[in-house]
Amino acid sequence: MKITFLTICFSLLFCLSLVGQTLTPEQLQADFNRFRTALNEAHPEMYRYTPKPAFDSLFTATAAKLNRPMTQHEFYVTMLPLLVALRDGHIKWIVSGRDEHYPFFTDKLFPLKLYFLGEKAWVVGSYGNTNVPTGAAITSINGQSISAIIRKLLPNMTFADGDRIGGKYEDLNQYFSGFYATHFGGPDAFTITYQTGNDEKSAMLPAVTEKTIKDYVESHKPAVQPPFRVTFLDNGGSLPQTAIVTIERFYTDKGEQDYSTFLKEAFAQIKQKQIKNVVLDLRNNEGGEESYGVQLYAYLAEKPFRYYDHISVRQKHKFSFPVWTSKLYLKMRWLVVKKRGDGYVFTYQRGLKTVKPERDAFHGNLYILLNGNSFSVTTEFAARAHADKRATFIGQESGGGYALNSSGIFAITQLPNSKIDLGIGMFGFHMANLPNDLKPGQGIVPDHIVEPTAEDVLSGHDRAMEYTLNLIQGQKAALTKSE
Incomplete structure (x- = not known):
C-alpha cells in the first residue's frame, strides 16, 4: 500500500515553495473547497470514525478561520484537524517539493535525537555538537515541559488508523525535530532541562539543519540485510527447531530477491x-x-481462508477535480468496480476469494512480533492471523487498524494556491471473519506487551525478541516436564 503512493509521487511536478508568502482569503477558500471535494469524491469511507454531523461542524469551523490572509504554513496547520478527524494513517498532506516531515524548516531544527515513551523522552543521539549525555531524560524545551509538548503534537499527527497512537510515537522517534519546528517554530537555539540520575541540569543548544539530521541518520543506519530472511536457531540445544522469519516490508525494489521465491x-x-x-x-x-x-x-x-470481506470505493465515475492516479485503474474501473447496496466495491483481489494453504505451509507454533510501525499490509496480515487465533503476538499494538484501512491506489490533487499535495487512499480494505468483541478503531493488541526502554535503544538490546525466545524455551520446558 505504501509503495503505491511513493511510486506515483515521483511522477508529480513539484512547485516552488510558498513559505513566507501570503494567501488571500479567496485563495484559501478555493483550496479549502478543493480539499473538501477531493475527500468527498475519493475517500472510500470518510465518516468511518467521525460521524458526518461532527465532520460537517468541523468543516464549518475550519472555513470560518480562513477569513484573513495566511501563510502557507498557517494554512497547513489550520487544516490538520480535518485530516486527523479521518483517523486514516495513509492520508498524505505534503508541501510540494519538500520532505513531508520537514515541510517548513530546513534549518533551526532541534539538535537531539529523542526516544519517546508515554509522556517522557530520553536522549539517544545528537545531530550536532552537544554535551548532553545519552540516556538523559529531557524535562523541558524552551520553557515547556516535555509532557506538554507531547500532548500538543500527538493530536496534530496523522500516522494512525482509528484510535492508534503507536505510529505517532514511532514518527516522533524519527522526526521529532520536524514536528517540533512545524508546531512550535524554529529558534536559533534551544534551552533544555534534563535529568541524569537525581541531578537536573540545563543547557543551551544551537539549532541544526535538515541536512545535518539526514546525514546523521544515514551514517547510523544498520548494516544492509536482505529485506526477507530466515534464520535457524540452535543456541547450544536450548532452542532447537526454531526459525526466525523477518519481513521488513511487503514490496521489492528492482534487483532485489524475489519475494515469492523467498517464501517458497x-x-x-x-x-x-x-x-x-x-x-x-x-x-x-x-x-x-x-x-x-x-x-x-x-x-x-x-x-x-478468506482474507478480505470486501474492498470499498467511493465511486466509479470521473472526478470533478484535477487528480493524478493510476491510468490503468481509470481505464479498468468499469470492469473491476461494482455497485453494492448504497456504494461500490473493488472486486479484483486474490484475498476476496477463498485461498488454500500452500503445500509446505507451516502448522507449528507461530509467534508474531509487532510494534507501532507495523502498519497497512502488515496490520492486515496480523489481523487475519489474530482473528484465526493462529499465533501468539508479542510487542506493541499495531499502528494500523484491526478491522480495516484505506489505502491501495491513491488519488492525488494539488491545492491550486497553497501548492500542498493531498493524497487519498481510494480503497477501503475490510478484513473477513473478525472477532465479535472488537472495539472501534483498535489495532492488534499483543498477548504479551513488551516495550523497549531507552536503554534498550542505546544498547541495541532486543527486548521483544529476547522475551519471545524465553517464552518458547519456557513452553518447551513446561511441555517436557509434563511429559
Whole structure:
C-alpha cells in the first residue's frame, strides 16, 4: 500500500515553495473547497470514525478561520484537524517539493535525537555538537515541559488508523525535530532541562539543519540485510527447531530477491528441518503490496481462508477535480468496480476469494512480533492471523487498524494556491471473519506487551525478541516436564 503512493509521487511536478508568502482569503477558500471535494469524491469511507454531523461542524469551523490572509504554513496547520478527524494513517498532506516531515524548516531544527515513551523522552543521539549525555531524560524545551509538548503534537499527527497512537510515537522517534519546528517554530537555539540520575541540569543548544539530521541518520543506519530472511536457531540445544522469519516490508525494489521465491524456499527449509517454532518479525514493516500479505498467510494458515470481506470505493465515475492516479485503474474501473447496496466495491483481489494453504505451509507454533510501525499490509496480515487465533503476538499494538484501512491506489490533487499535495487512499480494505468483541478503531493488541526502554535503544538490546525466545524455551520446558 505504501509503495503505491511513493511510486506515483515521483511522477508529480513539484512547485516552488510558498513559505513566507501570503494567501488571500479567496485563495484559501478555493483550496479549502478543493480539499473538501477531493475527500468527498475519493475517500472510500470518510465518516468511518467521525460521524458526518461532527465532520460537517468541523468543516464549518475550519472555513470560518480562513477569513484573513495566511501563510502557507498557517494554512497547513489550520487544516490538520480535518485530516486527523479521518483517523486514516495513509492520508498524505505534503508541501510540494519538500520532505513531508520537514515541510517548513530546513534549518533551526532541534539538535537531539529523542526516544519517546508515554509522556517522557530520553536522549539517544545528537545531530550536532552537544554535551548532553545519552540516556538523559529531557524535562523541558524552551520553557515547556516535555509532557506538554507531547500532548500538543500527538493530536496534530496523522500516522494512525482509528484510535492508534503507536505510529505517532514511532514518527516522533524519527522526526521529532520536524514536528517540533512545524508546531512550535524554529529558534536559533534551544534551552533544555534534563535529568541524569537525581541531578537536573540545563543547557543551551544551537539549532541544526535538515541536512545535518539526514546525514546523521544515514551514517547510523544498520548494516544492509536482505529485506526477507530466515534464520535457524540452535543456541547450544536450548532452542532447537526454531526459525526466525523477518519481513521488513511487503514490496521489492528492482534487483532485489524475489519475494515469492523467498517464501517458497524458506518454508521448504522449515518443513525439511522439521521446525516446530517460527518467530515472524514484522516490526517496523509499514506495508507495501496487499497480495504479499495474502501470499505469506497461505504459508501459515491451517485451513482455507478468506482474507478480505470486501474492498470499498467511493465511486466509479470521473472526478470533478484535477487528480493524478493510476491510468490503468481509470481505464479498468468499469470492469473491476461494482455497485453494492448504497456504494461500490473493488472486486479484483486474490484475498476476496477463498485461498488454500500452500503445500509446505507451516502448522507449528507461530509467534508474531509487532510494534507501532507495523502498519497497512502488515496490520492486515496480523489481523487475519489474530482473528484465526493462529499465533501468539508479542510487542506493541499495531499502528494500523484491526478491522480495516484505506489505502491501495491513491488519488492525488494539488491545492491550486497553497501548492500542498493531498493524497487519498481510494480503497477501503475490510478484513473477513473478525472477532465479535472488537472495539472501534483498535489495532492488534499483543498477548504479551513488551516495550523497549531507552536503554534498550542505546544498547541495541532486543527486548521483544529476547522475551519471545524465553517464552518458547519456557513452553518447551513446561511441555517436557509434563511429559
